[in-house]
Amino acid sequence: xxxxxxxxxxxxxxxxxxxxxxxxxxxxxxxxxxxxxxxxxxxxxxxxxxxxxxxxxxxxxxxxxxxxxxxxxxxxxxxxxxxxxxxxxxxxxxxxxxxxxxxxxxxxxxxx
Amino acid sequence: xxxxxxxxxxxxxxxxxxxxxxxxxxxxxxxxxxxxxxxxxxxxxxxxxxxxxxxxxxxxxxxxxxxxxxxxxxxxxxxxxxxxxxxxxxxxxxxxxxxxxxxxxxxxxxxxxx
Numbered sequence: 001x002x003x004x005x006x007x008x009x010x011x012x013x014x015x016x017x018x019x020x021x022x023x024x025x026x027x028x029x030x031x032x033x034x035x036x037x038x039x040x041x042x043x044x045x046x047x048x049x050x051x052x053x054x055x056x057x058x059x060x061x062x063x064x065x066x067x068x069x070x071x072x073x074x075x076x077x078x079x080x081x082x083x084x085x086x087x088x089x090x091x092x093x094x095x096x097x098x099x100x101x102x103x104x105x106x107x108x109x110x111x112x
Numbered sequence: 113x114x115x116x117x118x119x120x121x122x123x124x125x126x127x128x129x130x131x132x133x134x135x136x137x138x139x140x141x142x143x144x145x146x147x148x149x150x151x152x153x154x155x156x157x158x159x160x161x162x163x164x165x166x167x168x169x170x171x172x173x174x175x176x177x178x179x180x181x182x183x184x185x186x187x188x189x190x191x192x193x194x195x196x197x198x199x200x201x202x203x204x205x206x207x208x209x210x211x212x213x214x215x216x217x218x219x220x221x222x223x224x225x226x
Contacts, residue, residue, distance in 0.1 A: 034214065042219070043202065043217040043218060043219050043220055044155065044202070044217050045217070046214060046215070046216070049214060089154050089155075091154075091155075096206070096213045096214050096215070097143055097206035097207070097208045097213045097214070097215065098143075098145075098160060098167065098168060098206075099145070099157045099160060099168050099170070100145075100147075100155070100157065100204075100215060101157070102147075102154030102155045102156070103154055104153060104154050105153070105154050
């Protein structure tokens with residue numbers, strides 16, 4: 001089955017700095033690459049996703065980059081704010097509406 | 113427009129009991145997936161149903177079962193509860209073949225087994 005690893009497991013950044021989380025996967029059939037944000041006690045919420053025919057996608061302060069050859073994709077958050085503090089999960093999949101294989105999560109703490 | 117809803121929000125059971133969790137997808141979504149999220153871990157896939165048929169099953173014992181109804185709502189059943197079944201159970205709905213072809217999660221049911 002799919003093996004998904006996220007690094008780092010925790011990330012502490014100063015407000016205004018950038019944060020980068022990397023997700024490595026093993027299934028070469030994966031072609032959908034989302035990132036979810038989960039605040040304490042709440043549901044996972046999709047923040048950005050990318051499909052295998054695209055190398056990079058940006059939405060305001062967040063971006064996702066994909067290296068399909070190396071089987072990894074990364075979440076980039078610029079100009080971090082305290083409200084960016086949460087657990088972030090990558091969840092690669094072979095299709096966007098089917099089984100998501102979640103990583104273990106990255107706890108991001110943004111300090112003012 | 114209502115999002116994915118789940119009931120109940122919280123539940124306390126004892127070992128050996130049975131539990132039924134319910135999920136209503138976003139209107140128009142025909143696929144429902146169930147995930148188990150143990151504290152401190154990422155969600156783990158349990159089942160996916162599409163058009164009332166099981167489309168996928170994760171690595172969970174036969175004590176876990178699910179079904180989808182004609183209105184696309186779904187139930188997750190867990191028999192002979194164990195302490196290790198304590199978790200947040202998440203339901204996600206999606207719509208195949210549209211621009212909404214991604215998964216939206218409900219608020220979850222928090223199950224505590226004593």
